[in-house]
Amino acid sequence: MNKSILLATIFEKGSYPKTTVPEVTLCGRSNCGKSSFLNAILGIKGVAKVSSKPGKTASINFYNLSNKLVITDLPGYGYAKANWELREKWKILVEDYIFNREQLKLAIILADVRRGIEEEEIDLINLFMGRGIKVLIVLTKTDKLSHSALLRTKADTLAQISNLWQDMKHRVFFTSSLKKTGITEVKKALEGIVKTK
Numbered sequence: 244m245n246k247s248i249l250l251a252t253i254f255e256k257g258s259y260p261k262t263t264v265p266e267v268t269l270c271g272r273s274n275c276g277k278s279s280f281l282n283a284i285l286g287i288k289g290v291a292k293v294s295s296k297p298g299k300t301a302s303i304n305f306y307n308l309s310n311k312l313v314i315t316d317l318p319g320y321g322y323a324k325a326n327w328e329l330r331e332k333w334k335i336l337v338e339d340y341i342f343n344r345e346q347l348k349l350a351i352i353l354a355d356v357r358r359g360i361e362e363e364e365i366d367l368i369n370l371f372m373g374r375g376i377k378v379l380i381v382l383t384k385t386d387k388l389s390h391s392a393l394l395r396t397k398a399d400t401l402a403q404i405s406n407l408w409q410d411m412k413h414r415v416f417f418t419s420s421l422k423k424t425g426i427t428e429v430k431k432a433l434e435g436i437v438k439t440k
């Protein structure tokens with residue numbers, strides 16, 4: 244999984260690239276570390292733009308991985324509570340993609356480990372599951388917590404997730420794109436589910 248290219252960036256629903264390989268989508272709140280995670284998964288820096296400022300466009304990026312798999316980067320959410328127009332655009336695009344993209348096999352939901360899984364993530368996960376799409380949960384930026392705080396947070400998060408969904412516990416990962424920890428585990432789980440080999 245190393246040759247990758249940006250296949251397309253789409254701004255309008257329905258105008259998705261025609262592909263024949265399984266697709267994995269990444270979604271999470273703006274600034275949760277989605278682009279950094281994607282770069283870490285691809286093993287290449289700078290493929291996905293990392294930014295300290297939340298993005299202001301609602302677009303989906305499609306990355307082609309050696310013609311075996313496509314990874315898409317859904318627009319981040321939660322960036323503009325007051326910006327109704329942008330939120331509507333996000334909803335129209337993302338819901339169309341989730342409901343109509345046949346190739347979509349797996350969703351990776353990312354959240355900053357310090358914030359954890361909140362209402363938006365729960366709604367998204369239920370949306371994917373209702374559509375029969377498998378879900379992995381990735382808690383990012385673990386390097387931001389002390390060892391003991393991370394242990395506590397891990398236990399709390401796993402308990403919360405087990406309460407919400409049965410059999411989800413083994414689909415939860417804790418990563419740091421900075422320290423490159425937990426990335427291989429997610430990659431393995433991803434490849435196991437979409438069988439890229």
Ligand SMILES: Nc1nc2c(ncn2[C@@H]2O[C@H](COP(=O)(O)OP(=O)(O)O)[C@@H](O)[C@H]2O)c(=O)[nH]1
Nearest residue numbers: 273274275276277278279293294384419420421
């Ligand atoms: N310490 C630390 N910072 C991270 C990590 N991942 C992302 N960041 C930082 O968080 C900010 C947002 O990252 P980005 O990948 O652009 O998030 P996105 O908006 O979800 O795509 C940037 O300043 C990154 O450098 C991580 O694993 N550890």
Ligand SMILES: [Mg+2]
Nearest residue numbers: 277278292293
């Ligand atoms: Mg990003």
